[in-house]
Amino acid sequence: MPMIYLTRHGETEWNIENRLQGWKNSPLTAKGQLYAEKLGQHLQDIPFQAVYSSPSERALQTAQLICDGRMTPIQTDARLKEIHMGEWEGKTHDFLKQNDLEAYTSFWETPHLYVSKTGESFDVLKNRLLEFLKVIQVKHREETVLIVTHGIAIKVLLSHFKGTAMEHLWTSSFIHGTSLTIVESTDQGDVVLLEGDMTHAKQEA
Template structure:
């Protein structure tokens, strides 16, 4: 019986993370610390015989994936299905400014995600559907292989919630999804087993002040 291993990781810290700005489909560059975090994961996965890397098509995720791959000749494929939740008119704006200007939707985003809806945004359920369908296709296509997916906070949260059978209202409960933290799900005979969730043991030192994606 073959086991397919899927690793999920978030991109490294970005400039907008430091500025506490919402990113969503928009992008900002990795900070020097973000590059370092990707390098830590590169070293942490050196002994892992990865067969394929999939990445969100967002530049911050692709750059992280390239650093994690390093000198290894592992195929890397960009996927729109793994991009961050679209936040519409929130994108690029300061989180505190959003909370002051739209406290109801800010509350929904963090406390009741099923009710989140602003102009131009996606729903959490929609993100879960697109990302889960792509993940299931990948597991089917790579039976018995080891796959890394580089993506974003909300994508990881909704995927892990699905496999945990976690209610959407509990989505933001711990563990926190730090930059380049690692989740691992093993799929055997159609059954999913979570082995890692938000692991940062590859960090060279403890840097846990990064802000939301």
């Protein structure tokens, strides 16, 4: 089964402004680009047989910066997109607290019960991510794969890898931009070897 290197896109302008992004996009900041480059340097000795990215521009640009100089092509897959937040996208956290407090509170405190009026539920996100994961596990047995996706998507995947319930989604490590998670996928189950690591951000360029 594959060895999976999983990372989130780099910091974006909307991250700084505390805006929800979802399927909408915001450009990487200079810091986001730098950390992606540093992660690429950190992983330069890892031979990836395949690289997959969310088609969202912020994720694809991050993948391109990480893989600069590599010959392995970057493949995009829509199943790796962030949770679709509908009318919330582009809105700040403060705006949602003031204008949609009940749903906003459910999103963060009871994700297993969260219902979106115009976007996706966490279960819909989980189903498409696991559909993608099954393909990877069959197509890339005994290979090392890099996946560039989004913060909530990674939290949902970690919940699956650890076998924890959706209601405990937010209890694991915070997933910073370009943080590195490594998962060994085996026939007996998935083992999280590294979670949300930011060692590369502290290294000299």
